[in-house]
Amino acid sequence: MKKPVTERSALTDKQFELIAKALADPRRMAVLEVIAGERECPCQKLREEFPVSKATISHHIKELVRAGLVEAHRDGQYLHCEVRRDVLEAYSAELLRRAGIRTKSSVT
Amino acid sequence: MKKPVTERSALTDKQFELIAKALADPRRMAVLEVIAGERECPCQKLREEFPVSKATISHHIKELVRAGLVEAHRDGQYLHCEVRRDVLEAYSAELLRRAGIRTKSSVT
DNA sequence: CATAGAGTTCGACGGTTATCGAACTATCGT
DNA sequence: ACGATAGTTCGATAACCGTCGAACTCTATG
Numbered sequence: 001m002k003k004p005v006t007e008r009s010a011l012t013d014k015q016f017e018l019i020a021k022a023l024a025d026p027r028r029m030a031v032l033e034v035i036a037g038e039r040e041c042p043c044q045k046l047r048e049e050f051p052v053s054k055a056t057i058s059h060h061i062k063e064l065v066r067a068g069l070v071e072a073h074r075d076g077q078y079l080h081c082e083v084r085r086d087v088l089e090a091y092s093a094e095l096l097r098r099a100g101i102r103t104k105s106s107v108t
Numbered sequence: 109m110k111k112p113v114t115e116r117s118a119l120t121d122k123q124f125e126l127i128a129k130a131l132a133d134p135r136r137m138a139v140l141e142v143i144a145g146e147r148e149c150p151c152q153k154l155r156e157e158f159p160v161s162k163a164t165i166s167h168h169i170k171e172l173v174r175a176g177l178v179e180a181h182r183d184g185q186y187l188h189c190e191v192r193r194d195v196l197e198a199y200s201a202e203l204l205r206r207a208g209i210r211t212k213s214s215v216t
Numbered sequence: 217c218a219t220a221g222a223g224t225t226c227g228a229c230g231g232t233t234a235t236c237g238a239a240c241t242a243t244c245g246t
Numbered sequence: 247a248c249g250a251t252a253g254t255t256c257g258a259t260a261a262c263c264g265t266c267g268a269a270c271t272c273t274a275t276g
Contacts, residue, residue, distance in 0.1 A: 044253090
């Protein structure tokens with residue numbers, strides 16, 4: 001069974017770099033994990049989870065969105081965040097591809 | 109909770125972080141790619157490939173080794189570098205796992 | 217031994233970035 | 247309308263990090 005939507009490896013060099021940098025900060029990675037754990041994660045929950053200011057949380061989310069790893073949409077006063085799993089998978093696949101590791105989806 | 113059946117080298121949080129940071133710099137990533145391309149890559153080749161000083165190359169290799177992504181061994185005056193594909197795969201798997209993405213090797 | 221080449225280490229410099237508080241906007245409930 | 251709550255934006259600060267040149271070690275070869 002193939003998944004129709006996962007048109008991966010469509011990552012530009014720039015996005016690949018943005019993703020790598022976004023994942024490099026441990027706190028931001030942790031934020032991503034929390035978002036991945038909840039479905040429809042409001043920012044407020046993140047503030048309770050980490051000992052950082054809301055400005056910092058906002059910044060991290062912005063970076064995650066910029067990298068394409070997270071999709072955010074407003075619902076009233078709340079901001080809901082969702083992980084773009086397809087993008088993360090594409091990053092993972094591209095990473096392995098660059099290291100010369102073949103995955104089943106990479107058929108020459 | 110029980111221990112997951114990660115046959116592969118299980119990454120510690122610290123190593124996961126080191127790898128993420130090692131991959132975050134575009135030049136270092138490019139260095140990794142060159143190493144992956146050659147088998148038994150001498151450092152000297154890297155210097156020809158990038159417009160950076162040998163001090164910088166040395167630094168990048170050190171970081172890659174520290175992260176466990178590269179194995180280096182001396183052969184006379186030369187340093188040979190080799191990509192640890194298993195570690196890169198483990199990182200990729202752990203990354204997806206943390207985002208709640210299931211791969212075939214992660215059987216609960 | 218002497219010279220050259222490969223790589224390491226060190227101190228410094230400059231750019232990036234995580235973090236904060238404060239001021240701001242927008243939305244909800246009363 | 248008012249106050250409370252959610253999130254953004256803006257400077258500023260401090261730490262981090264990629265980069266360099268210079269001095270160093272080690273090895274190979276005349």
